[in-house]
Amino acid sequence: MFKARMVEYMLRLLALVPLPVLHAVGSACGWLLYWFPNDFRRITRINVQRCFPELTARQQRLLERQALQETCKTALETGYIWFNSTARLLAKVKSTHGGDLLQKAMSKGKGVIIASPHLGCWEIVGRYLGNRYPITCLYRPSREPDMDYIALLGRKQDQTTLVPTDATGVKQLFATLRQGNMVGILPDQDPRYGSGVFAPFFGIPAKTMTLLPKLAAKTGVPVFFVFAQRLPWGRGYEIHIVAADSNIVSEDNVLAATAMNKGVEACVRQVPQQYQWSYKRFRTRPEGKGNGPRFYPRDRNT
Template sequence: MLASFIKSLLYLFSLLSLPNAHRLGSWIGWWLAVTPNQARRISKINIGLCFPNLSATDQQQLLEHSLIESAKAVTETGALWRWDAGRVLALVRRVSGEAYYREANAHGKGVIIIAPHLGAWEMVGLYCAAQYPMVSLYRPPRLKALETMICHARQRSGAKLVPTNAYGVKTLFRTLAAGKQVGILPDQDAREDGGIFAPFFGVPASTMVLLSRLAAKTGATLLFCYAERLPNGEGYYMHFVPAPAGIDDSNLEHATTQLNLGVEQCVRQHPEQYQWSYKRFRSRPPGETRLYGRS
């Protein structure tokens, strides 16, 4: 029943123009900012952890703006998942760092597109896959009834999705060895079996090591990419940013620290568009208490 409700909601969102979808998101985000709810609670904790030097007033302002942007991320999904791929790609108004992107793909050693949960991250895969062959790693949804819809939505501009298992990892290595591009979300909690703790905004965060191992073994070029959400539903501004040196280091503590530094540098450009409502610090080093309470 929940899956059917989500599908129906996304269909209704897809009937809206992007300006109206973002307008609706602004209203929902305002409501989230003034009422007790999980998104506000988690966002407030994360912002307090990551920006301890901001005044209480500035933290509150960032919280309110981030909830509005998070709500826009939901309401725009109808368009990004259901509109014709060409119509979606036409929403990209500007591209920064495109020369880095073209040069990386011409290099012949593969490209790892590192896409944080910043701005319209769904747009990153759609845009990049429309430019060059692409394989993206994804974590299958908890609601299995949504998997077919999600895979179709994310693959319709040419991408191939592979799950976070042994098959998926092998496919990523083969794709890079063939000189093609792969896409990875770098800022999910890696849990106990897939990561180590590295600082993110100065806070230990369970961080994936797969990306660093891919880079070290293949010599692929690393680029951060995010789709800045433009005001008034005008569309998106794609940013390609060279990654900090050291992500491919054999010392995984250093490598993951540099990976998180790259994410942090992107987030600082548009902190209100980051997904602060995600429990990025769910896993804790041994002996540390939970930051979000029972979760």
């Protein structure tokens, strides 16, 4: 618990730092990550090269550097998002695109599913939506329970409830939707072994969750992709809300997962440098388990 407390105090200190300063420091840290061999650079480089083959080598390198800078901004702004007042955070949301679509869907009283990918500042998406609607978000518990304490402390604010990725959590998601409320899920995590299907993401087969499409199909509620784009120089964020393709509720699991990945990809292509390319999205391969090294080989030079 001592370690968790120290991390909490550090995050609370970061919450006092102006956002432009945090983003400037994050940009500098990302620049350093780009120039020295490390796993963040290695994984980001592989993902960018595989997902954007149409770019020149120079364009790929630029995207890699920008992505690493955004990754560091994500790390440094977490405390700012978790431990600042709602009023101060909402002042950083400079505009919202598609908010009328979400409001109209919620007004029908049937509930809504939010798919928020690891794009831009996904932490502020939870604070933004939780201020407006009761929302139940699915989260994957940490292997360190003490560290979970901090994440729950930062995320369970306003009207936000968090439930774990287990049978009990899934039941709570169904209950939330039956009450006409909102559910939030990160759609782009590699699901645990034994679940999910392979569907194309940037033209590459990616292990993809089926929970979100099945949840939408069984309840008949609409799905929206939501992400918060960082604005330059720490000026704040823009919220983007986009309706999902109708195929996301297909009875064919692969077709539904493909529609979901297509929606995530469309969001990413708007601001590709702000996606979490340092994550091993393609770690699990169709050939079987444990083939990660073949997609993400280790190289002392990267």
